[in-house]
Amino acid sequence: MGYSWNWGVFLQPSATGDDTYLGWMFYGFKMTIGLSLSAWLIALLLGALVGVLRSVPSKTLSGLAMAYVELFRNIPLLVQLFLWYFVLPELLPKGLGDAFKQSNPIVQQFVSSMVCLGLFTSARVAEQVRSGINSLPPGQKNAALAIGFTLPQTYRFVLLPMAFRLVVPPLTSEFLNIFKNSAVCSTIGLLELAAEGRQLVDYTAQPYESFIAVTLAYMLINVVVMFGMRWVEAHVRIPGYIGGH
Amino acid sequence: MYEFDWSSIPGALPFLIQGMGVSLEITITAIIVGIIWGTLLAMMRLSSIKPLSWFAAGYVNLFRAIPLVMVLLWFFLIVPHLLESIFGFPRGSDMRLGSAITGFALFEAAYYSEIIRAGIQSVPKGQMAAANALGMTYGQTMRLVVLPQAFRNMVPLLLTQAIILFQDTSLVYVSALADFFGTAAKVGDRDGRLVEMLLFAGAVYFVICFAVSQLVRYYQKKLKTA
Numbered sequence: 001m002g003y004s005w006n007w008g009v010f011l012q013p014s015a016t017g018d019d020t021y022l023g024w025m026f027y028g029f030k031m032t033i034g035l036s037l038s039a040w041l042i043a044l045l046l047g048a049l050v051g052v053l054r055s056v057p058s059k060t061l062s063g064l065a066m067a068y069v070e071l072f073r074n075i076p077l078l079v080q081l082f083l084w085y086f087v088l089p090e091l092l093p094k095g096l097g098d099a100f101k102q103s104n105p106i107v108q109q110f111v112s113s114m115v116c117l118g119l120f121t122s123a124r125v126a127e128q129v130r131s132g133i134n135s136l137p138p139g140q141k142n143a144a145l146a147i148g149f150t151l152p153q154t155y156r157f158v159l160l161p162m163a164f165r166l167v168v169p170p171l172t173s174e175f176l177n178i179f180k181n182s183a184v185c186s187t188i189g190l191l192e193l194a195a196e197g198r199q200l201v202d203y204t205a206q207p208y209e210s211f212i213a214v215t216l217a218y219m220l221i222n223v224v225v226m227f228g229m230r231w232v233e234a235h236v237r238i239p240g241y242i243g244g245h
Numbered sequence: 246m247y248e249f250d251w252s253s254i255p256g257a258l259p260f261l262i263q264g265m266g267v268s269l270e271i272t273i274t275a276i277i278v279g280i281i282w283g284t285l286l287a288m289m290r291l292s293s294i295k296p297l298s299w300f301a302a303g304y305v306n307l308f309r310a311i312p313l314v315m316v317l318l319w320f321f322l323i324v325p326h327l328l329e330s331i332f333g334f335p336r337g338s339d340m341r342l343g344s345a346i347t348g349f350a351l352f353e354a355a356y357y358s359e360i361i362r363a364g365i366q367s368v369p370k371g372q373m374a375a376a377n378a379l380g381m382t383y384g385q386t387m388r389l390v391v392l393p394q395a396f397r398n399m400v401p402l403l404l405t406q407a408i409i410l411f412q413d414t415s416l417v418y419v420s421a422l423a424d425f426f427g428t429a430a431k432v433g434d435r436d437g438r439l440v441e442m443l444l445f446a447g448a449v450y451f452v453i454c455f456a457v458s459q460l461v462r463y464y465q466k467k468l469k470t471a
Contacts, residue, residue, distance in 0.1 A: 003330075070455060070458075071451070073454075073458075074408075074412075074450065074451045074454035074455045074458065075412075075447050075450050075451050075454070076412035076413065076415040076416075076426070076450055077412070078415045078416055078418060078426065079415060079426060079443065079446055079447045079450055080447070082430070082443050083443055083444070083447055086439055086440070086443060087439075087440045087443050087444060090247050090440050091247050091440070093246075094246070179312075180311070180312035180313070181312070182312075183312035183313075183314035183315060184312075184314055184416065186314065186419075187314075187418060187419065194312065194314050194315055194318065197315070197318070198318065198322075201322060207322060207323055207326070208323065211315075211318070211319060211322075211323055214315065215311055215315060215319075218310060218311045218312060218315060219307075219310045219311065222310040222311075223310075
């Protein structure tokens with residue numbers, strides 16, 4: 001079909017001259033990993049908090065937590081990203097918004113992407129945490145309250161230690177998703193893996209090699225995360241639960 | 246403080262509605278093709294013929310490992326060239342909508358097949374054995390006994406996946422196709438009212454997705470009590 005394959009293209013010096021095309025890809029790879037891991041940190045912390053709030057008896061607190069989850073689950077990720085990146089700086093008080101707009105563009109893109117991915121994923125993490133807490137036998141909570149624990153103590157010493165371990169297997173797929181979702185951030189110009197792939201197509205005119213390389217890189221991330229999470233799952237498994245669950 | 250000016254929205258409504266038409270067209274075609282292809286994949290995966298089940302497993306794992314954005318870029322940048330050189334389509338013919346729909350359908354089929362596989366496995370084994378004992382062929386057993394029960398249980402999950410799919414259609418932005426979100430962003434850019442248009446688009450998505458997800462919840466409750 002007249003296409004000349006050239007895998008050596010990755011070792012050629014890039015258009016800017018200071019790197020190879022492989023170096024570009026590696027930069028994107030590091031960006032994807034850094035973005036996803038920092039967003040995951042936000043997602044875990046906020047998700048755990050919101051998930052716990054959804055299960056507390058107070059109607060106000062659980063209602064607020066539910067509104068949070070519904071808000072972030074029912075707006076597409078791309079729209080949320082644009083809202084963080086284009087809209088929020090305009091709505092902030094003038095000094096703060098201007099400070100953001102005058103900062104390094106890479107920092108702007110990274111911070112918006114990180115916050116967006118983190119909050120988007122935190123709503124999903126919160127749902128898993130809530131269902132983990134709800135799946136515990138109600139007797140555990142009642143027993144803790146009956147022997148005189150306060151509600152915070154019940155959560156701290158009885159419910160959460162169990163729930164957080166139960167919730168690890170379902171969180172694996174959310175962790176995988178955050179890497180895949182990070183590709184959306186290429187739309188605001190963040191040079192992560194997918195964006196570098198696109199750039200390589202433009203600069204090298206070797207579209208197949210570039211795209212195959214990027215696709216393989218995502219599959220590599222997927223496999224590494226899966227094995228890593230399997231190891232974590234084995235270590236937090238609760239004895240006596242079926243399949244550790 | 247930012248001063249809002251919503252005046253460009255009423256004039257843009259016809260374009261936005263047209264864009265929503267494109268979004269819905271992609272969603273609905275991808276759901277239909279995705280469920281049919283996903284059912285076939287799920288049956289292959291559970292089949293006793295090894296090569297079929299390997300193929301289905303490979304397909305599903307491949308598509309679940311790569312981001313949707315990458316799949317769309319493949320179908321936007323690479324596949325049209327491939328088709329041009331294989332079938333001799335005229336160069337530069339606009340295949341964006343077609344390739345976006347194909348990309349979505351193939352991608353979603355992988356996710357649907359996992360839901361459907363779980364649904365098929367949730368039907369008690371005795372049903373299959375009973376149908377066999379009555380002399381039904383494999384095709385008849387699947388079509389008349391197993392799949393109707395499986396789909397009944399799957400409806401909430403399939404609908405939830407449909408909501409996710411509808412949200413994901415906004416990603417055709419990468420191929421500059423004028424779906425609802427793409428139109429909103431374009432009009433916002435043109436009028437210098439990006440802030441208002443993006444907020445409006447977010448609100449519209451929220452209302453639609455929230456309403457459908459409440460319907461799913463209601464249906465789920467009814468299914469449980471029935």
